[in-house]
Amino acid sequence: MSLKIQTPPPHGGKLVDLVIRDTDKAVNMAAGAVGFDIRPTRSAIDGSPIRNVYREVMSIAYGFFSPLEGFMTRNETESVLKERRLLSGWLFPFPIIFDVTEDELRKLNVKEGDRLLLRLKGQPFAILDIEEVWRFDPRDIADRTFGTPEKNPEVVRRRFDEKHPGWLIYRSMGGVALAGKVHVINEPIFKDPYNRFWYPPAKSREEIQRRGWRTVIAHQTRNVPHTGHEHLMKNAAFMGDIEPCHGILVNAIIGAKRLGDFVDEAILEGHEAVSKYGYISPKRHMVTMTLWDMRYGNPLESLLHGIVRQNMGCTHHMFGRDHAAVGDYYDPYSTQILWERGIPSFGLPAPPYDLDKGLKIRPVNIKEFWYCPKCGEIAYSDTCGHADVAQRFSGSFIRGLIAEGIEPPPIIFRPEVYRVIVKWWRVYNYPFVNRRYLELKERELEVDLKPMEVSSRR
Amino acid sequence: MPYKIAVILDKSRIERIRGTPVENEVKDLYGGYLKVIELTVPDEIAQRILKEFPRARIDARGFIEETPVVFKRELFEVIVQLKSTGPEVFSELLKPNRLSRIKEAAAKEDEYLPPPNVAYCG
Numbered sequence: 001m002s003l004k005i006q007t008p009p010p011h012g013g014k015l016v017d018l019v020i021r022d023t024d025k026a027v028n029m030a031a032g033a034v035g036f037d038i039r040p041t042r043s044a045i046d047g048s049p050i051r052n053v054y055r056e057v058m059s060i061a062y063g064f065f066s067p068l069e070g071f072m073t074r075n076e077t078e079s080v081l082k083e084r085r086l087l088s089g090w091l092f093p094f095p096i097i098f099d100v101t102e103d104e105l106r107k108l109n110v111k112e113g114d115r116l117l118l119r120l121k122g123q124p125f126a127i128l129d130i131e132e133v134w135r136f137d138p139r140d141i142a143d144r145t146f147g148t149p150e151k152n153p154e155v156v157r158r159r160f161d162e163k164h165p166g167w168l169i170y171r172s173m174g175g176v177a178l179a180g181k182v183h184v185i186n187e188p189i190f191k192d193p194y195n196r197f198w199y200p201p202a203k204s205r206e207e208i209q210r211r212g213w214r215t216v217i218a219h220q221t222r223n224v225p226h227t228g229h230e231h232l233m234k235n236a237a238f239m240g241d242i243e244p245c246h247g248i249l250v251n252a253i254i255g256a257k258r259l260g261d262f263v264d265e266a267i268l269e270g271h272e273a274v275s276k277y278g279y280i281s282p283k284r285h286m287v288t289m290t291l292w293d294m295r296y297g298n299p300l301e302s303l304l305h306g307i308v309r310q311n312m313g314c315t316h317h318m319f320g321r322d323h324a325a326v327g328d329y330y331d332p333y334s335t336q337i338l339w340e341r342g343i344p345s346f347g348l349p350a351p352p353y354d355l356d357k358g359l360k361i362r363p364v365n366i367k368e369f370w371y372c373p374k375c376g377e378i379a380y381s382d383t384c385g386h387a388d389v390a391q392r393f394s395g396s397f398i399r400g401l402i403a404e405g406i407e408p409p410p411i412i413f414r415p416e417v418y419r420v421i422v423k424w425w426r427v428y429n430y431p432f433v434n435r436r437y438l439e440l441k442e443r444e445l446e447v448d449l450k451p452m453e454v455s456s457r458r
Numbered sequence: 459m460p461y462k463i464a465v466i467l468d469k470s471r472i473e474r475i476r477g478t479p480v481e482n483e484v485k486d487l488y489g490g491y492l493k494v495i496e497l498t499v500p501d502e503i504a505q506r507i508l509k510e511f512p513r514a515r516i517d518a519r520g521f522i523e524e525t526p527v528v529f530k531r532e533l534f535e536v537i538v539q540l541k542s543t544g545p546e547v548f549s550e551l552l553k554p555n556r557l558s559r560i561k562e563a564a565a566k567e568d569e570y571l572p573p574p575n576v577a578y579c580g
Contacts, residue, residue, distance in 0.1 A: 260513055260524055322518065332518065371488050391487055396515065396523035397464070401492075403527050405574045406466060409491030418576070425573040434568055 005215050005241045005315050007208065008360035011307045012067025012090045015201050019061050019184045023452070026185035030124055030454040033117035034110050038125070040256075040442050041099070041293075044138075044172040045162050048435055049442035050256050051169045055291035056096055057118065057126050061184040062200035064290050064308045070181035071098035074134040077177075081144045083347025084303065089357040091348075093303040094295060095145060097136075098128060101174035105133070116178065117456045123449035124186050124456070131180035142170035146297060146329070152345040155299055155334035164329055165258040166295030188447035194254065197268050199288040204249070205313035207286065213247035215240045217316040217364065218309035220302075220324065221252045222294060224262045224270035224421055226413050228393030230279060231369040231378050236318035237284070239364045248285050249314055251305075254446060255293035258326060260399065261433045264441070266424040270417045277416045288312070291446065298323055298330040299338040299346075303359075306352060310361040318364045339363035368392065371411070378411075402431055461504040463522045465534050467493040478541045495543055497533075503548045510557065511564065526564035527571065532556065 020026040040049035059065050067090050072080065076087045077095045086092045100108070110116060116128040146167055147156040160167040190198050199207060208216055217237050223229065237245045250271045254264045262270070268287060275285035290308050295301055301324035302317075309317050323335035337343060342350040352359040370390040372379040384390065393412065401408050407418055425431040428440075467475075467484060472493060475481050484493050499507070499522060507522055507529075508514050514525045536550045537543060550556070 327515070373486070373489065376489065392519050394517045394519055394521065394523065396517045397519075397521065400523050400525070400527075400530070401466060403571060404466065404530065405572070406468060407574065407576065409488060411488045411491050422573055422576050425571075429570050429573070431571060431573075436569060 003241055005362070007205065007214070007216075007313050008310050008315060010063070010066045010201065010311045011359060012088070014066070015063040015311060016060065016066040016069055017063055017202065018069060018182060019187060021187065026124075027452070027454055029127055029183065030117050030185055030456060033115040033127055033454075033456050034108055035117045035119055035456040036100075036104075036108060037119045037122070041169060041172050043168055045168065048438050050165065050172065050438075051293035052256070052442060052445065053098060054118075054120050054125065054445070055255050055293060056098075057182050057184065058188070058291045059308075060096070060182055061126065063311055064201060065092075065096070066201065066307075066311050068092060068096060070131075071128065071177070071179050072096050073132045073179040074136075074177070076179070077136075077141070081141075084300070085347070085357070091303065091352055091355065091358050092307065093300040094297065095141060095170070097141070097173060098178045099173040100176050100178060102176055104174065105176045110178070117454065118182075120188070120447075121445065121449055124452045124454045125188070125449060126182050126184045126186075128178060128182050129180045130178050132177075134177050134179065135175060136173075136177060138171050138173045138175055141173070142167045145170055145295075146300070147346065152343070154343050154345055155331050155337055156329065157331055158329055160329055164296065164327060166297050166301075169293060169295060186449055186452045188449055190447055191444075193265055193268055194289065194446045196272075197252070197287055197289040199286075199312065201311040201313070204288060208247065208249075208313045211247060211286075215245040215316065216247040216249050216314045217245040217318055218305070218312070218314040218361075219248060219250045219318055220305045220309075221250055221267060221271060222257065222261060222324070223395060224266050224417060225274055226393055226395065226398055226408070227378065227411065228369050230274060230414075232318060232320055232366055234280065235369070235380065236316075236364045236366050239316060245316055246284070248280065249309065249312065250285070250287045251309060251312065252287065252289045253292050253294050254289045255291060256438060256441065257294060257433050258296070259433055259435070259438075262399075262421070262431070263424050263428060263433055263437060264446075265427075266421050266431075269420045269423075273414065273416045273420050277414065279414055294324065296324055296326040298325040299334040299343060302335040302338060303352060306359045306361050306363070310359055314361055316362045316364050318366055320366050321368045336365045339365055399432065459501055461499045461501070461516055461520050461522055462496050463499050463525075463533070464494045464496050465530060465537065467495065471534060474538050478538075480537060480541060480543060483543055495537065497537075497543045497547065498545075499548065500545060503545070503552070506552065510552075510561065526560070526567050528560050528563040528567060532560050
């Protein structure tokens, strides 16, 4: 057997493509369907927009979530909650639910077998073929999605609550689910700067091939990169096969985020600046995005990341400390635990790559990089013997520095990356996500839609 | 468990503590690129700060971060006023009048922070 690693197959064996590109066919499919204007999920606590289901429709239809083809039925949701598997048996971490309220259901007056026309920004966008209408308790789904200290003691440290943005998304759902397959019938047009980073799995695989990359390591991000992230990327990429990985694929999660995170535009252009200014050669680096309102589910989120990036054609995935985490709900190394030995209480008795119908992407578990004043350099935590004097990188420390109007020193933040932050700071009068940004983002979204004439009901 | 909070020192802040006992507590960070003062925060004070400022959090290093900018600014002012980094700094900082002034200014910060004056090199 060759030691050389090749591009893995998509999760489930085949990339999902549920985008109708023929306008006549799209119009025919939508004819007579019941219309529904997609609206945001708003926080049950303060009414802020915290999710827009259009992002899930896009991620399903363009194959990021392959082999998932639609919104989950009750049985499929139960299967995911019990053993993190779709009914087909393939691993999948989160319930993907198209929710409405009882009031909306009454007005829609739809049932199994009906077709729903989903409108976005007033234009036809997608159709949902209703296979099942089912009801759920949002709080119960939220608890079971993320786990509890009693039921999942390997990784859950404290009970989830409304301060956790992912838990709050499920908690704020409408309680009625419309399950079924979706098709995008009117392809959205991405706005600047998002259009530069839109590489759905089929296109991403083509681009990887075009660049001649045999091995590609994925980097998950919801952050503007500091040099700790850069060292993570550069060093994790040494893990290839007979040579370091040929490419580093940065994949930013774009969607509603928690207050205080960086704005999406700065995240994308900040990573772009890393290669634009040569800190990582553009020959080895590409920045992409996935539409998803982050659930901040640490090990579970890492499983979704593995699926998405395998579908995009990556051979490896780097995972650091506190991966996709917020607060101290999970053990900071929960993701490493999942990818090293599994989490039996989540129905994952072995790591995802050792399970039947699991993943083929290879994890690269990395602890952290810190500045060591004794070594006089940025060092790996397991290699450097000066833990007592080490100065750790802290995203929140850097955000505090930025908020005070102090330019971070180049050893922790590249000046060109900082200037990207300032560019978007001027646009929004604020460097981070705040309520006004969330409302604006919800109104504008990342896309526009072309007008399409469809004879729908309502 | 005690936590820590760091106040970053730019040139003007360093000037204001020069010649005081606080100057001896200045610490280099990241190879001397940053100067900071680190204060120890007793657990009950830390919990109070987290309660008063819901966005504040303890980071992976055990430092209280993501407090409003005005909170850090006032913290520095109290350090200068008392020429100390001891626990009395927090007693002064969290006095009702001072705290309500900080919270009032912090509420405005959620909407607007003035961008710094640097050129974009895009």
